[in-house]
Structure formats: C-alpha cells, structure tokens
Amino acid sequence: MNWFTLKNDFKTNQSINLALLLFMIFSVILAVSSMLMAVQTFTSIRALYETAQPPHFLQMHKGDLNEELVNKFMVDHEFVTYNQTVTMIDIYGENLTVIGEKGTYNLSDLRLDIGLVKQNKEKDLLLNSNHEIVNLHEGEIGIPVILKGMFPMNIGDKVILVHNDVKMEFVIKEFVLDSLMNSTMASSTRMLLSNTDFDKLYGKVGELEYLIQAYFTDKNDASAFRTAYENAGLPVNGQGVTYTMIFLLSAMTDIVTVFVLFLVSVLLIIVSFICVKFTIMAALEEEVREIGTMKAIGLLFSDIRDLYLNKYKVLALMGVTLGSIIAFISSNAVTNHISTTFGNGGLSFLAILLSLSVAFIVYLLIIHYCKKILKRIRNLSVVDALVSGKGFEKSTGAIKDGLHRSKKLPVNLLVAFREVFYKFKNWAVVFIVMLIVVLMIMVPVNLLNTFEAPDFITYMGSSLEDILIEVETGENLDLNYHKVKQLIEKDPSVENYHEYRTIRIKTTDSSNQLMNIDIDVGFNAGNELQYLTGGAPQGERELAISFINADEMGLETGSTVDLLMDGSKVKFTVSGVYQDVTSGGKTAKSKYDFTGIAPHKYSLSVNLIENAHVKNKAVEWASMLGAGITVDPMEEFIDQTLGGVSRQLKTIVFSIVIIGACLAMLITVLFLKLRLVKDLSETAVLKAIGFSGKDLNRQYMIKVGFASMLGILAGTIATGLLGEKIVNVALGTAGLGVKKVHLITNPLMQYLFVPLLLICLIILVTRLVMRTIKKYNIISII
Incomplete structure (x- = not known):
C-alpha cells in the first residue's frame, strides 16, 4: 500500500484508526511501564546495596x-x-x-x-x-x-x-x-x-x-x-534478620504494584486484540465489494491481504513507538516510589533493553493476530462478495421461536432482545470487553480493600482484636509484662484479652541441619489465622507453623517434628500451616507451656467493651506504661505496617478505574460502527416500514445495554472465581509469607458503583454514535 492510499484511508476512517492507535499505545505504555518498574525495583535495590552494603545477617539485641x-x-x-x-x-x-x-x-x-x-x-x-x-x-x-x-x-x-x-x-x-x-x-x-x-x-x-x-x-x-x-x-534479645528478608521487605510495595500493572497490561492487550479484530472486520465489511472485485480480476490473496496488513503494520509501529516514548517520558511518575526509597539511580540499561523487548513482542503479537484475522479474505468467494452480499459472516437462517407473537413486550424491546439472544455472536465483543473491564478494575480494587481491611491482621500472625500490646525484648522484659497484665486486668473497659510469649527453640530443617524456630505460646495461639491446610493447635503436643517454615523444614499438616528441649527430642504434630508476612514469615504457634524456656518477647491482644474508644484507650495505656512497651489500635498497626503498599496501590487503582471506563467507551464506539456498517440494509428496511430514528436508537441502546449488563455480571462472577487465583499465583511466587489470600470486596463498589458507571457511559456513547442513523438515505441503501 503506497503512502497516498494509506493517507487516504487514515482520512476516511479517522475515528476508527485513532481509537485503534490509542489502544495500542495504552497497551504498550502499561506493558513497558510494568517491565520498567519490575526491573528498576531490583536494579535500584542492588545499586543501593552496592554502596550502602547492608549486612547478610543481623541480630538485634537489647541488654x-x-x-x-x-x-x-x-x-x-x-x-x-x-x-x-x-x-x-x-x-x-x-x-x-x-x-x-x-x-x-x-x-x-x-x-x-x-x-x-x-x-x-x-x-x-x-x-x-x-x-x-x-x-x-x-x-x-x-x-x-x-x-x-x-x-x-x-x-x-x-x-x-x-x-x-x-x-x-x-x-x-x-x-x-x-x-x-x-x-x-x-x-x-x-x-x-x-x-x-x-x-x-x-x-x-x-x-x-x-x-x-x-x-x-x-x-x-x-x-x-x-x-x-x-x-x-x-x-x-531481639529479631534476627537475613539478607533475603531485608531484600523482600524492601521490595514488597513495588512488587505488589508491578503485579497490578502487569495484570492490567495483559488484560488491555487482550482488549486491544479484540479492538484490532473488529476494526479490521469493519473495514472488510465496508469494502467487501471492492475485495470481491479484486479477487474477480485475479489478484492473489497475499496481495489483497497486504493492502490491509501494511496499514496495521504502520499503526502497530506508531502505537509501539509512541507508547514506548510516553512510557519512558512518564517513567519518573511510575518509578517515583522506587527513586524516593532507593535513590535517584536513573533508568538502568537493563530496564531500557527489557522494556523495548516487551514493546517489540507486543508489536509482533499484533501483526501475527492481524494476519490471522485477514485469512478470512481467502475464504471469501466472489459470489458471496458481489452477488449474494453475504460478506464475511455466515447466515444463521430465520429464527422460529414464536417470540414475535408476544403482545406483552414493547416492539423495540422485543426486536432488541431477539437479536441479542439469537445472534449473540454479533454482540459478543461488548460482552467480552465488559467482562474484562470489570475484571481489570475489581481485582486491584479488591486487593486494595484486602490490604486496608482490619481482617488482614490474620495474615500477620495475629487474631483480630481492638488493641495490640507488645512488650519488647530487654532487661525489663518480665517486669514490663507484669506491669501490662496488672493494668489491663484492673481496667473495667477490657472485655477480654489473649496473651502470648515468644520462645526460641531448636529443631531441624529438611536437610536435618539444626535450626532455631520462634514459637508464640498461649491458650489462644494459632486461632483465627489464615490456614493453607489444617488448623490451629488443639492438643498440647501440637504445633502450627508458617508456610515458609513448613517449606524450609519439609513439613506438612500431620507431619511430626522434633523440638530439642533439655537435651532430648520431644515430638510434636503439625496441626496446620498458616500464612504470616511478619518476621520474614518464619513463625510457629503452640498451646504447649514450654516450662523453663525463657521468652524473648510478650504480646497481648485486647478486646474492649462495646462503647469504649479504642484510640483514646491506646493513648492512655501507652502514656501509663512508658518505654519498652508499644500499644497500638489494631487498625493503626495494620495501616502503618502496610501503609506504603496501600498508598502506592491506591494511586494505581484510581488510574485503572479511569483507563477501564475509557476502554469501555472506545470499544463501544468501534463496535457500533462495525454493526452499523453490517446492519446498514436492515436499518434502511426498518426505517422504510415505519420505525423512526428514535425507535432504532432505543433498539441499539437496549442491545448494547443488555449485552453490557451480561458482561458486567459475568465479570463480577469471574472476579469472584478467578480474582483470588490470579492474586495468589503472584503472591505465592513472591515469597512474602502469604500464598493464598481471600480477597475482601466492597459491595457498594463491586455491585453498584462500577456497574452503574460503566452502564451510564456505554448508554451515553451509544446515543452519540446512533445520531448517524438520521443521515441515512433509505433509497440509496436499498
């Protein structure tokens, strides 16, 4: 295709080509940005570590x-x-x-x-x-x-x-x-x-x-x-930390952000493929007679295909180039948290190289998909193109369901429902896009809700109570513990509390090498945590362990483990494997007393009576107890611990909602243009037999609205069925101490705000596009 023909096509189909170009640009921006952020996170940490040189092993000690x-x-x-x-x-x-x-x-x-x-x-x-x-x-x-x-x-x-x-x-x-x-x-x-x-x-x-x-x-x-x-x-007398734990804690915020960006970029690339397919089909349907003529005069399939493919090669090249440029220009915004936390190292050569490689892969995927779609030209016969006018879609024949006799449904509703029900393939693109958009928005939103929810404390090795009190390691450990216990037992605002003491004891790993394990001991130890298998310890000789410990020790629920006490081995049964993001994910829980083994930490979780003010009570206790004891409302403890992750994720989620809404509108515009081209003769016939432009508008709004609602419903179901699995695959490979998260939903967001927003936007753009029906000349079409 020479430059003149290409230029003429861009002028003729400006809106379709522009929308397609925008989708390619968005896809590349997100794909490149996620790769930039992933590589930059690890290269920036390594660059910081090369100069700062953190220890490979750290033992904190008070006393x-x-x-x-x-x-x-x-x-x-x-x-x-x-x-x-x-x-x-x-x-x-x-x-x-x-x-x-x-x-x-x-x-x-x-x-x-x-x-x-x-x-x-x-x-x-x-x-x-x-x-x-x-x-x-x-x-x-x-x-x-x-x-x-x-x-x-x-x-x-x-x-x-x-x-x-x-x-x-x-x-x-x-x-x-x-x-x-x-x-x-x-x-x-x-x-x-x-x-x-x-x-x-x-x-x-x-x-x-x-x-x-x-x-x-x-x-x-x-x-x-x-x-x-x-x-x-x-x-x-304090926490022991290894290099790997330091690295993972440093990278956690950006690992979560990279995962969300990568997920959205993959979904957006899928939508871009849908967009490519239907823009190509729109062009082919509109020019089916020209294609038939070219085949009739003897042009080869490859020659006809290349006339269209060259245009999409140019569009893909423009999209990949512009997307990459925008991604690199806006890289400061994407990597701002990395630069702030790990220093202004600038983009590394590896980050640039891998990001450009991702952009090139996206380009190849688009071209490959275009070739696959354009193969339909090979199967188009000259008769279908020039005589019968069937085009590229096979006729499904007449629908004989008796529904047309219904006198209860309004005519416009009846016509619209019949087409969506019996020609659903024609409207599948709206359904699929809305499904993907809902999935793209709700998975990150639910992940953010989960990180911000008080219940997330159960992934941090603790049950959910109102106030968490920790007696820190030091010379006054036991004295401070008794001070805390005396205070809460005398306070009338306390409904109940659970206390735990943390001990360190010897055992062996999967290679039969000696290792130490920290065990939280108490009557309530292990209760209300998030278990992968099994449950909390019930008997005295039972032990619940975190899944990182279970992996290192080669244990599973029902296994026996030897704990070395007073020079002899004592057998314990593993009651369950739970998840814990604290202490490097290496903890254990037991109700066994472990008499004679000195603790190195105490913690107490307190529930207050119903009308007590949690924050005020925490401040009051903190001032009374003094140094060496931390008192935190449980929600504030979670907020400060995961605050960096939540703040970064909140910004990303807001951007994703906007992108998803724009995505839904643009795809709807493209789809309607395709359908209007395909339905041109049917639309003219409907106008000829008396349907007004307003009737046709209503029919299309019902069709699009109904297909959209089905897509939103399917997207909501897919979020429930697949959302957790997608998140858990990422978390399981990150080694953060969490392998299986139950996403916490916001019912108002998932079942009201997002569906309502998307439906309103879809109806709005449908009304705008359908104004073109008024310009149709019935006689010239028929």
Whole structure:
C-alpha cells in the first residue's frame, strides 16, 4: 500500500484508526511501564546495596553485650568475612516534635521504634538520594525517607528531642536512604546524627540497642550462620534478620504494584486484540465489494491481504513507538516510589533493553493476530462478495421461536432482545470487553480493600482484636509484662484479652541441619489465622507453623517434628500451616507451656467493651506504661505496617478505574460502527416500514445495554472465581509469607458503583454514535 492510499484511508476512517492507535499505545505504555518498574525495583535495590552494603545477617539485641565474645565468634567462624556491632539509642515518637512550615506536630503516632545512630565507617552506610555517604555537622539530623511519606517534613524543619530532662534541637539536613530499615514492615527505623551529637546523648536518653552484623562471601550462608550464632549462646534479645528478608521487605510495595500493572497490561492487550479484530472486520465489511472485485480480476490473496496488513503494520509501529516514548517520558511518575526509597539511580540499561523487548513482542503479537484475522479474505468467494452480499459472516437462517407473537413486550424491546439472544455472536465483543473491564478494575480494587481491611491482621500472625500490646525484648522484659497484665486486668473497659510469649527453640530443617524456630505460646495461639491446610493447635503436643517454615523444614499438616528441649527430642504434630508476612514469615504457634524456656518477647491482644474508644484507650495505656512497651489500635498497626503498599496501590487503582471506563467507551464506539456498517440494509428496511430514528436508537441502546449488563455480571462472577487465583499465583511466587489470600470486596463498589458507571457511559456513547442513523438515505441503501 503506497503512502497516498494509506493517507487516504487514515482520512476516511479517522475515528476508527485513532481509537485503534490509542489502544495500542495504552497497551504498550502499561506493558513497558510494568517491565520498567519490575526491573528498576531490583536494579535500584542492588545499586543501593552496592554502596550502602547492608549486612547478610543481623541480630538485634537489647541488654548487656559482651562484644569481645561476639567478635571472637565472628573471627573464628569460617563464613564471616567482616563483622561490626552498631549501637543505636532507642527512643519513641512521642520524644520528637517537628517544627516546620506546615505546622508543629509530634511523632507519637509513629509505631516504629526510632534508633538514633551515627554514620558507620565501612558498611551499612546511610546515604542521600544520589547514593552518597551522608556526613552531618553538630545540630543536624538525617531523617529516614520513609517518614517523609508519613509526615509533612521538609529540609530545614526543626526537630526537638525531649527525653529524661534532656532537650536538644536539630535541623533536618537530609532525608537518608537506609538499606536495612527502609520499609514500614520493619519494626524500627534509624535517624542519623553527627558523631558529636550521638556522643552527647549516649547513656543520657533512651535505651541502647545493638545491631550485630555479619558479612559472608555467599549471602546464602545467612540461614546456616544464624542457627550457629543462636546455638552458641550469644546475645539474641531481639529479631534476627537475613539478607533475603531485608531484600523482600524492601521490595514488597513495588512488587505488589508491578503485579497490578502487569495484570492490567495483559488484560488491555487482550482488549486491544479484540479492538484490532473488529476494526479490521469493519473495514472488510465496508469494502467487501471492492475485495470481491479484486479477487474477480485475479489478484492473489497475499496481495489483497497486504493492502490491509501494511496499514496495521504502520499503526502497530506508531502505537509501539509512541507508547514506548510516553512510557519512558512518564517513567519518573511510575518509578517515583522506587527513586524516593532507593535513590535517584536513573533508568538502568537493563530496564531500557527489557522494556523495548516487551514493546517489540507486543508489536509482533499484533501483526501475527492481524494476519490471522485477514485469512478470512481467502475464504471469501466472489459470489458471496458481489452477488449474494453475504460478506464475511455466515447466515444463521430465520429464527422460529414464536417470540414475535408476544403482545406483552414493547416492539423495540422485543426486536432488541431477539437479536441479542439469537445472534449473540454479533454482540459478543461488548460482552467480552465488559467482562474484562470489570475484571481489570475489581481485582486491584479488591486487593486494595484486602490490604486496608482490619481482617488482614490474620495474615500477620495475629487474631483480630481492638488493641495490640507488645512488650519488647530487654532487661525489663518480665517486669514490663507484669506491669501490662496488672493494668489491663484492673481496667473495667477490657472485655477480654489473649496473651502470648515468644520462645526460641531448636529443631531441624529438611536437610536435618539444626535450626532455631520462634514459637508464640498461649491458650489462644494459632486461632483465627489464615490456614493453607489444617488448623490451629488443639492438643498440647501440637504445633502450627508458617508456610515458609513448613517449606524450609519439609513439613506438612500431620507431619511430626522434633523440638530439642533439655537435651532430648520431644515430638510434636503439625496441626496446620498458616500464612504470616511478619518476621520474614518464619513463625510457629503452640498451646504447649514450654516450662523453663525463657521468652524473648510478650504480646497481648485486647478486646474492649462495646462503647469504649479504642484510640483514646491506646493513648492512655501507652502514656501509663512508658518505654519498652508499644500499644497500638489494631487498625493503626495494620495501616502503618502496610501503609506504603496501600498508598502506592491506591494511586494505581484510581488510574485503572479511569483507563477501564475509557476502554469501555472506545470499544463501544468501534463496535457500533462495525454493526452499523453490517446492519446498514436492515436499518434502511426498518426505517422504510415505519420505525423512526428514535425507535432504532432505543433498539441499539437496549442491545448494547443488555449485552453490557451480561458482561458486567459475568465479570463480577469471574472476579469472584478467578480474582483470588490470579492474586495468589503472584503472591505465592513472591515469597512474602502469604500464598493464598481471600480477597475482601466492597459491595457498594463491586455491585453498584462500577456497574452503574460503566452502564451510564456505554448508554451515553451509544446515543452519540446512533445520531448517524438520521443521515441515512433509505433509497440509496436499498
């Protein structure tokens, strides 16, 4: 097809070609953006880690520390190539007040523990957004970048620290990147001070906590080293963390976002194929006589096909090129969270290369699909094209159902229903597109609802109560526990509570190597969690384990596991395998007492009486209990823990709703243009026998509306049947501790708002398109 013919076709079919081009562009934008974000997430984390050098193994410890003993163990161990012990001064949000342009506020709502640190010399470095080591002067402070998204902080704001009659004022100099604690899923965050200010505060405020860090030649040795470290009787008053856990916690927010973008891009590519098919069919139906003439004069199938294929090659090339350009231009918006969290590394060469590869694959898929559709030209006979006028659709014959005799249905309704019922294939595109649009919108919406729902706490290793109290590891562990228990037992607003103590005990993994396992022990332990198989422990010698532990230990429901206590093995039966995104997904639950084994943590979940104010009660208890004890309303605990994921996902979901609505409208326009071309003679006959333009408008609105409602209904059913499976496949491969999520729906959104929005938009564009019927000349058509 020469340039003149191509240009003439674009002028003649502007709306169809433009709509097709837009769909190709949207498909490529989302496909390229999802690949950009996926690759950039991992390359940015690796770039940050190369400079910051987080530890391969970290043991947090509160209390007395024999550093010489730790160093001796590190030096003697074959895996260790470098080690260091970092000292943190632990304070809490209520100790810090920020004074800035946007007002004065306290950080008391922050559930993360705050550790004041000074810059390390070689490894585990705190960096600025350009991956440069941050060095501060006296009176300056570096705030972790994750707090910037939670509070309205800016460079130059003042931060006032008040604790133990000590008051110091700092100026925010930098928002620092912390490769170790850069997620709200972590229990702590670090603020950077100058060496001078750190030395001034050392021993005068807060509580000391130590980060015992080890580095290996092979970071995969972390799990084996962790077991050896814990079994050596070294300090373990705190969470033990491996490199893999650090990486997954860092990437979790962006992994979820990438999954949603990828899902939508796949669905949009499917819709684009539908769009391509029906635009091609529209062109073929409109030019069926010309095609018949070309076949009659002896043109080969390949020559006729190429006349159309070349146009779609140009459109596909334009769509892929423009889509890729727009995706790269808008990459800052897509990767903003990545740049903020992991630094301004710019797009990596690998991200650009793989994204362009994805765009090229989309181009090849479009061309291949076009060729497949254009094969219909081969089967079109000259007689069908020029004499009988059958075109590309086979006649189904007359419909004999007696429905035409109905006197109860209005004529327009009767005519419309009969065509949709008996010629459903002609209206299947509306049905399929609406099904896909509903699926495309509702799966991300339901995923967002699930992350924001209070019930998600059951995927975090805890049952759902009003308030969660955690007694942190430290010298005053037992004293603080008794203080908490005494308080809640005397408070009349408490309806009931459950208490758990966390112990660490030896067992073996699937390779029969020693490992340690943390077990939450209590009467209610394991109840109301999300189990993949089995259920909560009932008998004393039963144990429920998280699915990551089950995989590492080679266990399943009904298996027996040996726990080493007092030098002997005690057999337990696995009652169930549950899901847990906390503590790296490595936890266990039991009702067995484990007498004589000292706990390293206590937690209590409290239910209040019906009219009690949860937030006020949590604030009251927190002020009464003091340091070393965290008190959080359960909903706030979930919000701060998963807040980064929810905020990012909310932005994506809003964009998807808009894209889905536009998608439904554009496809409807394209489809109606095809149907009007195909139904041209039938429409003229209906007008000739007395049907007005208004009648025809109503008939088409009923047809489109009915097919749309069927598609929305099917989409809603598909969301229920397939939505969870799609999400669970992604979560299961991510290794986040969750393998099977039950999506929580918003009934108003799923059954009212989305269907109503889509139906209204479809009816609106149908009315606009159907105005062209008034321009038909009956005599010229017949």
